[in-house]
Amino acid sequence: MKRYITVLSIIGLFLSCAHLTSIESTPSYDSIVTGQSDSERDVKAVQEAVDKGGTVLLKGTFDFGPKGRATIKKDVAVWGESDSNDRPLTKIIGGFWAFHSPLPSTDLPLPGPGPKIRIKNIHFDGVTWSPMHFPYTSGAEISGNTFAWNDIRGLKASNADFLCSGNQNTFIGPECKVVDKGKDNKILVMN
Numbered sequence: 136m137k138r139y140i141t142v143l144s145i146i147g148l149f150l151s152c153a154h155l156t157s158i159e160s161t162p163s164y165d166s167i168v169t170g171q172s173d174s175e176r177d178v179k180a181v182q183e184a185v186d187k188g189g190t191v192l193l194k195g196t197f198d199f200g201p202k203g204r205a206t207i208k209k210d211v212a213v214w215g216e217s218d219s220n221d222r223p224l225t226k227i228i229g230g231f232w233a234f235h236s237p238l239p240s241t242d243l244p245l246p247g248p249g250p251k252i253r254i255k256n257i258h259f260d261g262v263t264w265s266p267m268h269f270p271y272t273s274g275a276e277i278s279g280n281t282f283a284w285n286d287i288r289g290l291k292a293s294n295a296d297f298l299c300s301g302n303q304n305t306f307i308g309p310e311c312k313v314v315d316k317g318k319d320n321k322i323l324v325m326n
Contacts, residue, residue, distance in 0.1 A: 164214075165189030174200030174229070181205045185234075188250075190214065193257065199230030201263060207236040212253035215280075223258040223281050232268040233259060239271060248273035255279045 166184035168191065170177055177197040184191040188209035194216055213234065215225025227233050234254060239246055249271035258281040259266035266282060269275050 163190065164192040166191045168193050170195035170197035170225070172196050172198050172228075174198045174203055178203040178205065178230075185209075185211050185213065192216070193225045193227075196226045196228065198228050199233050199262075201229055201231065203230045204232050204235050207234060207250055207252055207269075208239075210251040212255070213257070214253075214255050215257035217256040217279065221256070221279060223256045223279065225256060226258040226260060227262075227266070228260050229262060230259075230266065231263040232265060233262055234267045234269075236269040236271050245271070252276070253278075257281075259283065 166187055166189065168180045168184050170193065171180075172195075178199055181191075181193065181197060182205045185205045185207055186209070188211050190212045192214050215223050217223055217225075234252070236250055236252060239249075249269075250273065252269060252272050252275045254267060254275075254277050256279045260283045262282075266280075267275075267277065
C-alpha cells in the first residue's frame with residue numbers, strides 16, 4: 136500500500152510540474168495590436184501599446200509610412216507572430232527607426248538606466264535607414280526577425296556596410312560586407 140501511495144504521489148507531482156511548465160511556456164500579452172495597413176492608425180496603435188510597456192503582441196501587417204516611429208521609454212517586449220518554422224508572420228513596412236529609444240536629455244549624467252527592450256519575430260521591409268535605433272537602453276534583445284531593404288548599402292556601421300549584433304535574424308539585401316557579432320544570423324543576397 137505504501138508503494139502504491141508513493142507511485143501515485145510521484146505521478147501527481149509529475150503532472151503538476153507538466154501543468155506548470157505548460158503555463159510558463161504560454162506567453163501572456165499586456166497589449167495585442169492588429170495591423171490595419173494604414174500608416175496613421177498603425178503607428179498610433181503601436182505607440183499606445185509601447186507606451187504602456189510590458190509585453191506587446193503585433194499581429195498582421197503594419198504600415199509605418201516613410202517616417203513612422205514608435206518611441207520606447209519603458210521596459211517593453213514587442214513580439215510578432217511566427218509560423219510553425221519560427222518565420223515571422225508579422226510585418227512592418229516602412230518607417231524611419233521604426234522602434235527608437237532616444238536619450239532622455241543631453242544633460243549628463245543621464246537620469247538612470249534606459250528601458251529594457253526585446254523585439255522578436257517581426258519582418259521589417261523597406262525601412263528608411265534602420266528598423267531600430269536604441270541609443271538609450273539598459274539592454275536589448277533582438278531575435279528571430281527578418282530585415283529586408285531595397286538597398287542596404289546606404290547603411291554604415293564602422294567599416295562595414297552593415298553590422299548585426301542580434302541573434303537568429305535574417306537579413307535580405309544586395310551583396311555587401313557584413314560584420315556579424317550575433318549568433319545564428321542568416322544573410323540572403325538579392326542582386
